[in-house]
Amino acid sequence: MHRPEKPVVVVVGSLHYDVMIDAPHRPHKGETVTGYAWSPKFGGKGGNQAVSAARSGTEVRMVGAVGDDEFGRFLLAALEASSVDGTRIMRMAGMGSGMSVAITDTDGDYGAVIVSGANLHVDTVPLAEPSLWHHAKALILQNEIPDAVNLAAARAAKAAGVFVCLNAAPFRPLPDELATLVDILVVNAFEAEALGGLPVTDLPSAAESARALAIRFSCVVVTAGGEGVAAAECANDARIALPARPVEIVSTHGAGDSFVGALVAALVSGSSFAESLAEANEIAARHVSGLR
Numbered sequence: 001m002h003r004p005e006k007p008v009v010v011v012v013g014s015l016h017y018d019v020m021i022d023a024p025h026r027p028h029k030g031e032t033v034t035g036y037a038w039s040p041k042f043g044g045k046g047g048n049q050a051v052s053a054a055r056s057g058t059e060v061r062m063v064g065a066v067g068d069d070e071f072g073r074f075l076l077a078a079l080e081a082s083s084v085d086g087t088r089i090m091r092m093a094g095m096g097s098g099m100s101v102a103i104t105d106t107d108g109d110y111g112a113v114i115v116s117g118a119n120l121h122v123d124t125v126p127l128a129e130p131s132l133w134h135h136a137k138a139l140i141l142q143n144e145i146p147d148a149v150n151l152a153a154a155r156a157a158k159a160a161g162v163f164v165c166l167n168a169a170p171f172r173p174l175p176d177e178l179a180t181l182v183d184i185l186v187v188n189a190f191e192a193e194a195l196g197g198l199p200v201t202d203l204p205s206a207a208e209s210a211r212a213l214a215i216r217f218s219c220v221v222v223t224a225g226g227e228g229v230a231a232a233e234c235a236n237d238a239r240i241a242l243p244a245r246p247v248e249i250v251s252t253h254g255a256g257d258s259f260v261g262a263l264v265a266a267l268v269s270g271s272s273f274a275e276s277l278a279e280a281n282e283i284a285a286r287h288v289s290g291l292r
Contacts, residue, residue, distance in 0.1 A: 002117015005228070006059040007268040008136040009221050010115050011152040012127070014119040014144035015064050015079075015089070016098040017071035018112075020253070025105045027237050028068035034104075044098055044119070045167065048079070051082045052261025053140070057282070058268060061085040061136070063126045063144075063153070065118040071097035072118070089267055092118045100214040108249035124152040133160035137268040139165075140260065142167045154181040159286050168195065168258045184267075185217040186260050192222045206230035209240045221263070229281050233273065240274055250290035252274065258287040268278040 003058040023035040044053070046064055054060045062084055066072030075097060079086040098119040102112035123143050126132055127128045139157040142165065154164050158181055160252035162285050165184040168174060171191045189200035192209040201208045206222040213220040215234040221231045228243040264274035 005264075006057060007138075008059045008134070009050075009060065009138045009140060009264055010061050010063070010132060010136050010153075010157070011050040011053070011084075011266060012063045012122070012145070012149065013049065013140065013142045014044035014098055014116070014117075014123045015047040015066055015075045016023060016044035016114065016144075017041075017074055018043035018253075019099070019189050021101065021103045023103050024106060024112045026103050027180045033103075037127065039175065040074065042075060043100060043102075043254065044075075045144050045169065045257050046140075047075065047079065048166070048257030049140050049142070049264075050079070050084045051217040052258045052283070053265040054084050054261075056262045056265030056269075056279075058265045061088065063088045063122065063132070063133060063268075065090040065092055065095075065122045067091070067095045067097035067127070068093045069097055072225055080221045089128070089133065090121075090123050091123060095121065102127070102253055104251050108251045110253045114144070114252075122146070122149045127153050127156040130237045133157070136160060136162050138162060138264045139164045140167070140264055143170055143172055143235065144229050147172075147178065148278065151175060151178050151181075153157055154178055155185060157181075165260065165264050171195070173246070179216065182217055184219045184221065184264075186215065186221045186256075186263070187213075188223050188256060200224060201215050201239050203227045203230060203243060207232070207239055211239055213217065219273070223259060223284075225252070229259070229277060229284075231273070231277055236263045238273075240277055242277060245282065245285040247285050247289040249288050255284050255288045260282040 141251035214234040262282035
């Protein structure tokens with residue numbers, strides 16, 4: 001059988017129809033703010049990471065769920081346009097697709113409200129299909145789908161000899177078994193502090209947090225926004241700290257997802273861990289500046 005030219009990444013995760021609003025600032029309690037403009041956007045951490053990995057040169061297969069609605073059709077069309085294999089994404093009758101409303105202020109920062117919808121009902125049946133894992137090298141997971149689905153996916157990945165990357169966002173306590181199956185943990189400053197108890201305020205503290213978390217997880221990446229990214233590997237006590245490249249910020253929305261997809265794509269393409277971090281750091285910088 002012909003081996004795929006591209007390395008294969010499997011993403012099991014969320015899909016959201018994002019309504020993006022540009023406004024002078026995010027509303028305070030009881031305040032109504034007049035926005036500048038709004039636009040629909042493909043989103044969901046799983047979807048964003050799948051698209052990022054595909055743009056970085058990998059073959060991507062995604063497992064997820066959407067509703068039988070216009071939002072769902074929009075999401076599936078966007079995946080197809082990005083060359084992501086969405087044939088294992090369920091279309092759920094009588095269920096709304098996941099969606100969010102995100103407000104981006106003039107500094108490029110944002111806040112969002114998410115309605116999970118069909119994402120809470122992702123089916124585990126496709127995870128047992130051998131074709132899903134054929135030639136796969138990596139699995140990407142996030143916390144916008146149920147723990148039970150993440151756990152089933154991680155078990156299947158391990159059975160297939162595939163490494164598991166978990167972006168533990170949004171934060172919630174991790175089941176012990178899932179934690180043992182994770183090869184690479186990616187968290188932001190808030191999630192790192194919630195999991196490890198150490199505050200992350202700058203790049204050195206991000207590196208210290210990564211080192212502490214690597215005692216539990218074999219490899220940890222802590223993203224620290226405009227400060228940069230830090231990582232630690234338990235096996236060889238290696239630590240890496242990369243400052244962020246200064247850029248003009250257009251929007252930080254989806255930057256972490258762009259980083260995760262690019263990181264895993266670089267790893268499965270043969271780059272070293274340090275090289276992969278640098279590549280992903282650069283792609284995240286391009287993302288926030290509106291160039292990706």
